[in-house]
Amino acid sequence: MDVSIExxxxxxxxxxxxxxxxxxxxxxxxxLKQGMDSIDFPAFALxxxxxxxxxxxxxxxxxxxTLNDFVAFVSARAA
Amino acid sequence: MDKAxxxxxxxxxxRPVEPGRDYAVDFFRPEDGSGVAxxxxxxxxxxxxxxxxxxxxxxxxxxxxxxxxxxxxRLDTGEVVGQTALYxxxxxNPGLFEFGQMLILPEYRHSFLALRLMLFVKDRLAGSExxxxxxxxxxxxxLVTQKMSPKMRTSPCGLEIxxxxxxxxxxxxxxxxxxxxxxARVDCDRRRELFLPGCYRDAMEFVLEDLSLDRExxxxxxxxxxxxETSMDTKLFDxxxxxxxxxxxxxxxxxxxxxxxxxxxxxxxxxxxxxxxDAARSGAVYGAGVLREKGYFLGGLVPIWFARGDALLMQxxxxxxxxxxIRLFGERAQALMGHIRADYExxxxxxx
Numbered sequence: 001m002d003v004s005i006e007x008x009x010x011x012x013x014x015x016x017x018x019x020x021x022x023x024x025x026x027x028x029x030x031x032l033k034q035g036m037d038s039i040d041f042p043a044f045a046l047x048x049x050x051x052x053x054x055x056x057x058x059x060x061x062x063x064x065x066t067l068n069d070f071v072a073f074v075s076a077r078a079a
Numbered sequence: 080m081d082k083a084x085x086x087x088x089x090x091x092x093x094r095p096v097e098p099g100r101d102y103a104v105d106f107f108r109p110e111d112g113s114g115v116a117x118x119x120x121x122x123x124x125x126x127x128x129x130x131x132x133x134x135x136x137x138x139x140x141x142x143x144x145x146x147x148x149x150x151x152x153r154l155d156t157g158e159v160v161g162q163t164a165l166y167x168x169x170x171x172n173p174g175l176f177e178f179g180q181m182l183i184l185p186e187y188r189h190s191f192l193a194l195r196l197m198l199f200v201k202d203r204l205a206g207s208e209x210x211x212x213x214x215x216x217x218x219x220x221x222l223v224t225q226k227m228s229p230k231m232r233t234s235p236c237g238l239e240i241x242x243x244x245x246x247x248x249x250x251x252x253x254x255x256x257x258x259x260x261x262x263a264r265v266d267c268d269r270r271r272e273l274f275l276p277g278c279y280r281d282a283m284e285f286v287l288e289d290l291s292l293d294r295e296x297x298x299x300x301x302x303x304x305x306x307x308e309t310s311m312d313t314k315l316f317d318x319x320x321x322x323x324x325x326x327x328x329x330x331x332x333x334x335x336x337x338x339x340x341x342x343x344x345x346x347x348x349x350x351x352x353x354x355x356x357d358a359a360r361s362g363a364v365y366g367a368g369v370l371r372e373k374g375y376f377l378g379g380l381v382p383i384w385f386a387r388g389d390a391l392l393m394q395x396x397x398x399x400x401x402x403x404x405i406r407l408f409g410e411r412a413q414a415l416m417g418h419i420r421a422d423y424e425x426x427x428x429x430x431x
Contacts, residue, residue: 016229018409039226042191046198058191 003052003074005067015047016040027067052078082125085133089113089120098186100154102161104199107149112139114159115149122182128318141166145209148176150199152183152192160187163196165204165213169314171325172386174211174267178231194230201231206266212383214263218243220253225408228262234289235412237261237379237392238419240400241351244319256350256398258405260412265382268293273389274302274361276368279377282418286380289411292389302364309333313340320350327357327385329366337369350398353378359388367393376426377419396423 005027012022021035031041045061048054048070054077056064064070092113107115112135119132131137141147152161161183165176178200183192205213215233217224228235241256248257270293275283277300287294310327322344326333344352354370356363358380367375370393378392402420407413 016226037223037226039194039223039230042194043230046191046194061191062189 003071003078005071008048008067008070011047011051012040012044015043017044025067027071030065031067032065048074054078080134082130082133085116085130086120086125089117089133093117093121094158096154096158096160096184096186100156102152102154102187102192104150104152104192104195106203107138107142107151107162109139109142110157111149111151111153111159112136114153114157115151115162118159118162118182118184121184148204148210149180150196150204152187152196160184161192161196163200165200165210169323169325170214170381170384170390171312171327172211172383174209174386175263175383176210176213178213178215178233197227197230205231205264211267212263212265214261214381216242216259216261218248218253219258219260219405219407220248222406222408225260225262225412228260229409231262231264233262233264234286235260235262235409235415236286236290237381238405238412238416239351239353239378239392240394240402240405240419240423241396241398242319242321244350247319255401255404258400260407261379261381261392263290263382265290265292268383270295271388272297272359274299274358274364275380275391276300276364276371278371279367279391279422282377282415282422283380285414285418290382292382294389297361299361299364302361302368304333304365305330305360305362307331309336311336315347320348322347322349322352323355324353325355325357325385325390326363326366328360329356329362329369333362333366334369337373341373344395344397348397350396352395352397354393355381355384355390356393357385357388358391359385363391367391370395371426371429374426374430376422379415379419 009022013019017040025034049056052074115138116135119127146167148165151159164180168177239259242259243257245253273294273296277298280298305328307330309330312325314323356366375393375395378394381390384390
């Protein structure tokens with residue numbers, strides 16, 4: 001399955017993350033250091049689960065630190 | 080049994096909670112009563128202002144009556160590690176519930192639990208039997224609570240300036256009195272009349288455009304009081320120095336009633352006086368006009384606050400507001416404050 005950074009940004013915005021934050025994220029850097037917080041992060045992870053139909057356990061989710069990590073995780077699971 | 084005995088029993092039953100276990104988010108069951116009481120004690124000690132939450136039987140009864148709709152996060156051992164709730168509070172309309180009481184044991188805070196509780200309320204409780212609408216009052220000295228609003232699909236509709244005393248949030252380093260943003264959503268609506276002062280057209284249209292309500296809106300520049308006496312209830316929040324007045328009908332004696340309240344505010348050194356006017360009645364426009372003459376300014380519009388109609392919120396401060404310290408999440412909340420601040424400044428100019 002194709003998973004793009006732009007798709008993830010859109011999912012983020014639909015999950016309630018401020019568009020300013022979502023659009024400004026650098027894909028290789030930790031999300032929690034770029035304006036996402038403890039409310040945004042789980043909302044995004046759950047939205048990714050729902051959108052792609054993949055299960056992201058809570059322990060897995062906290063190991064996904066960057067947008068690139070999410071791309072790799074979802075690509076591997078949804079393949 | 081008094082509160083001291085209830086707390087003693089909670090303490091006696093306290094056991095360490097194993098972190099990292101799987102949990103399920105679910106509707107409250109009677110067997111959760113003790114766990115919920117334990118949660119309130121763990122988070123607040125003996126300081127939670129409503130003593131009923133230290134009594135498992137009262138928690139069960141409140142859920143059975145429907146006045147409180149608790150959602151819990153439960154381990155397979157039965158231990159309650161988190162909760163949130165919808166509950167009936169200030170609004171006279173029993174169909175409008177306040178959303179709050181998000182409590183999570185420290186061992187489970189590094190998890191998705193808060194969000195899962197919130198989503199359960201949004202997906203399973205909002206719009207369910209008897210829950211026509213929900214609202215929240217989020218503090219404005221940080222953004223964490225406000226950030227729940229878009230995820231709950233609530234819309235900012237009111238801003239209560241300087242509502243809470245600084246001391247209530249000392250642990251969170253509040254500087255000065257704390258304002259609260261009201262955000263609401265209505266799931267079960269019906270067509271209602273809505274009488275509003277013409278001077279608030281821009282602000283009210285801004286609030287209404289995001290609430291998806293079925294309203295017959297009348298903006299009036301002048302209105303007569305309702306015939307007969309004013310129908311009003313007042314409640315003093317002593318610890319906060321706030322008097323909240325709920326006006327069902329602003330009648331011919333409304334001006335006299337207001338004079339009495341103004342005297343009470345001065346004598347009691349209140350910080351804030353609020354008026355919630357039932358805007359399904361044309362007397363609300365009259366009432367707002369009288370309040371404006373006395374230095375009150377706009378607070379917002381809270382949908383279905385009254386069983387018959389929405390509430391036009393007016394407020395007056397006896398402390399200096401610190402608008403610069405108010406932190407707001409999202410453009411709509413900031414635009415709402417723009418309308419309210421402009422009206423405050425006009426009110427201040429009229430008074431000087």
